Amino acid sequence: MRVIWCGFALGVIVLQRQAALPGWGVWTGLVLATTFAAGWATWALGRGDGRRWRVVSGWAAVWLAGGCAGVGYASWRAELRLAEALPAAWQARDLDVSGSISSLPSYGANGASFLFRVESWGGPHASMRAASLPRLIQLSWVPRETPLPPLVPGSRWRLPVRLKRPHGNGNFGLRDTEAALLARGVRATGYVSDPARATRLPVDDSGVGVRIERARAALRSRIDAVLGDAPHRGIVIALATGAQDSVSDADWRLMRNTGTSHLVAISGLHLAFVAGLAGWLAGALWRRARWRGVEAPLLMPAQKAAVAGALIAAGIYAALAGFNVPVQRALWMLAVVALALFAGREVARSHVLAWALGLVLLRDPWAVTAAGFWLSFCAVAAILFAATGVPRLSKDASQALSVDELDPMHDRAEPKERQRWLRRLAAAVVPGGGWPGAARRIAARAGDSARVQWAVTLALAPLTAYWFAQIPLIGPFANAFAIPCVSMLVTPLVIGSAALPAPLDAVALRAAHTCLDWLAEVLRALEGLPWAVLRLPQPGSWALGCAAVGVAWCLAPRGWPMRWLAPFTWLPLLMPAPTGPLPGQFRLTALDIGQGTSVLVETARHTLLFDAGPGPESTQAGERIVVPFLQAHGIARLDTLMISHDDSDHSGGAQAVLDSIDVGEFAAGILPAHPLWVSARAKGAQTVQCAAGQRWQWDGVDFEVLWPDAGPLTGKPNGHCCVLRVTTAASDAFETPRAPVSALIAADIEAGVERTLVARDPGRLRAQVLIVPHHGSRTSSTEPFLDSVWPLVAIFQVGYLNRFHHPYPGVYTRYLARRIELARSDADGAARVDARPGALAVERFRDTQRRYWMDASTRD
Incomplete structure (x- = not known):
């Protein structure tokens, strides 16, 4: 079953990477391939002659059959779900x-x-x-x-x-919200x-699901009433109900930088605690229970009763947690072990994990698109793999402990058998006996915990680099303190509060919050260390593959050959090859932030961010999209942050950028009293007001500010926007003379400013790439302006079905009439332009990163 479920999972993953669902021809091919593979596996493995090629081909056929089944099943589920659609009208x-x-x-x-x-x-x-x-x-x-x-x-x-159809912002390297909605x-x-x-x-x-949600709502309301505006109230709510929307930004940032974010989500660790406690109580009660004068253990071993109680409690807790992927994984693993125990069969740990993998994907084939799926399963797989070949008990201490022998209070056990069981248990738990044996036991437990923490940290490092663009180096030390604190103090108090009557539940909740206060102080001290977090650009498939090989190599059992070479496989991840433009070239990325503007300009060794999108007053795109995009692309410092003017859809996200990214220079077209000036100076950035005539050069690329004129800013904000022109060198890296390529970022200028710029010097407006003024409103993109710029590519940064109805149909027609290549963020997602002397290339997110769930109607 391991091979089948692994093939099934691979098939599901492959399907979720497709731009379109399979057609009838592919469906026919899948059926034929599955039938052939199943037949070949039956013939090859049924021969029993032990020939290596036949066994290998048989298992390969089993794996292929599972993969085809995974593709077919995920396609079928996707067809059913996509069949529900809101009419475009x-x-x-x-x-x-x-x-x-x-x-x-x-x-x-x-x-x-x-x-x-x-x-x-x-x-x-x-x-x-x-x-x-x-x-x-x-x-x-x-x-x-x-x-x-x-x-x-x-x-x-x-x-x-x-209403509108499901739509998410499409940006290179960031999470796809449309996939989450589909799931x-x-x-x-x-x-x-x-x-x-x-x-x-x-x-x-009043269905079962509704009753569960009402119980979660009642528990949340009680926590809100007790804790009020306490700083870590959101973490308590998350541990009690699985709802993470109340966790503060400060808590998220602290836990993300210390590698302890997994403690906020109800995960396998919390479910295991609940199941273990419930199993212990159920077993203890069962041993003392009697029914019609017959002791309960005579009807069923206490161990089975304990497992049944643990499974029931785990199911209830998983329901309260909202059945997230880590909880599902832990629940299915517990269920498989419980069924094996009741059936009297032994099951390998790898089989348990494989069954959990298959059952999770049967319930939710889109789980593979979420970080929690990969982090949860890879963590458990790393623990199991690292424990391979490391015996925990001596041979004499672990011989033949049957199910009945594991219950020393079982009436069927004779006195001599009980004594023998106790001796074996003592030899296993306290080797050597006495205090020296207890000390060795504690040291062994500490060593086991350190080994597990090392295995999990190492295995998850490539995944955290991929999903979060960072590796918290302080994570093992932070978790060494945080895991016991949350598991042994906070979680029991939070869970206990749900069962305690008032006012005892309030005492438990306040005690849990006090423990979180202590934990936060320790984590802040660790976060302040200069080496606490290693920030990396999002790795590609090649770097991830090499790092995965290195993880398996490092965690292999003792005696594995040349393990000292394993760290070298991490070099592509830790020291990625430069991916930026060459000297004399630039890359312009117009982000998809909804209704607003944010444009990143990169040269060989410098970066400039033009505007930062909406802030907390709107969609929080600055914190939600702009900062994660910069971090995912390895940009830890901006040479210049330029804010064109004081409209919230341009300047609202600037504070989030200043809080998260080092900024060398802050240039803006905002009034002197604006608080962003103070924030920029407090972060150590040089400040300058945009003014026409400002010029500089980075790596052979020329930058020039065309508007506003120097002097005090007057009038409405759109009248004094910063307008920036970026131009490549006049020759390529081989000194071949070529025509320079320019990009014009026009912010929210309107017809009056456009006429002034055209009258002043129309030749300086010439640009092959244009960030369309004012999102294509009817008050901009006049005919003379477009004739002066004469762009080859025009990019509209507009929100999907925005309330301003941008771009205005008449303005959009002007661009179409000039046969300009157009890109719209609402339909195409982010647009990336690579400009070099004499040539430019345009890449749209929804062209190169398209998935089958993306709504094709957005292009209509």
Whole structure:
């Protein structure tokens, strides 16, 4: 089964990397390949003659059959889920939906968001009903004149909404939110358009799932009432219910930099604690139970009763945690072990992990697109692999301990048998006896813990570099303190509070929060060390593959040949080859941040960020997209951060960039009283106001500010935007004379500024690449301006179905009429332009990184 499930998992992974789902021809090929592989495996493995080529080919056929089955199963599930779609004509229109809240609401500064299970559709478009309409949608409710009503899971509502198809920002190297929505079954997102017309319906849903969500909501409400605005309240809520939306940004940053983020998510560690405690209680009670005068252990061994109690408790806790992937993995592993025990069969640890892998993917084929899947399974696999060939008990101490012998209170055990069991247990647990033996036992446990921590840290380092662009070097030391603190103190107190009556539950919750305060102080001290975090650019497949080989090489059993060579396989990960442009060239990346502007310009050894997108007042794109993008591409320092003007969709994310990235120079077209000036100086950046005529050169690439004129800034912000022109050298690296290539970043200038620039010097506006002014509004991109620039490529940075209706159709037509190659962030995602003397290349995210779940209608 290990080979089958591994092949199945590989097939699922392959399918989730495809740009389109298989057609009928591929389906036919999969069926034929699966049938042939199964037949060949049956023939080859059934011969039993031991020939190596036949055995190897047989197992290869089994693996191939599993892979084909994985591709077919994931394709079938994807077809079913994608069959539910919101009609394009219904997007951004007023609709009425009736249904029930099906999840624990997530609360933020602007309101709440929740999953809504639709029972019926209404409104002016009700005549367009279809059997394939979305059954699960994600809604946000922002209170206006009236406060936010109680949003109880299971409560039924009739809501006026505005919806759109699932859409996420598409940026190179960042997480795909559309995949996460698909995995949850969400086929439309939107908001309650008119809260005053929201009507609560009389009958509430009372299914099992709803009861679980209500229990989670009640537990969360109790924690909110007890802890109030306590700084680590979000961590307590996360450990109790699995909801992480209340964890503060400061706590996330602290745990991410110390490698302890896994302690916030309810994981296998917490579930194992709950299962172990419940199993111990169930076993203790079962040994003392009697039924009609017969002792319970005579009916069933206490060990089996303990395992059953552990499995039930683990299932309940997993439900409260929301069935995330790490919890599913731990629950399935426990279930496989429990079934094997009840069947009286032994099962290898690798088989247990393989069964958990297959069961997780059967339930959710999209789990492979999330970081939690890889981190959870690779951590357990590393522990099992590192423990291979390392015996924990001597041969004499571990001989023939049967299921009955493992229960010393079992009535069937004779007194001599009990004494023999105790002697063996003593020899196994306290070798040598007495205090010296106890000391050796403690040292052995400490060594085992250090070995496990080393194996997990080493195995997960390449994955954390890929998913989070960093390796927390302080992680092993931080976890050595954090894991016992959270597992032995915080988690028991949080779980116990759910079972304790008031006011004892409040005492437990406050004690848990006090422990978190102590833990945070220790982690802050560790985070402050200069070598605490190693930041790396997101590695490619080649670097990840080499690092994976090195991990397996280092963790191999003792005696593995040439293990000293293993660290050299990490060189592509730790010292990646330079991927930036050559001297005289530049790379321009227009990020997909929704409605706003953020453009990264890179030369051979310098970087400039032009605008930083929206901030906390809107979509928080600066913190959510811009900073992670810079970190994923190994940019730890910006030579210049240029903020064009004081509009929130351009300057809102600047503070997040200043807080996370070192900035050498801060240039802006904002008023002197703006707080960003103070923040930039506090971070050690030189500050300068944008002014026409400013010029500099980096690595043979020329930069020139064309607007605004020097002097005090007057008028509205769009009238004094910074306008930047970037130009390559006039020859390539081989000194071949070629025409230079320019890019013009025009921010939010409007027709008046465009006329001034054209009248001043139209030749200096000439550029092959244009970041379209003011997102393509009707007040910009005038005919004379476009004639002066005459771009080959124009990039629109606009939000999907934005409320400003950018780009304006008439303006968009002007670009089409000139046969300019266009890129739109709402349809194409981020756009990357590599410019060198005499040539340029354009790459769109949704062209090169396309996946089958990306909505093709965004290009219409």
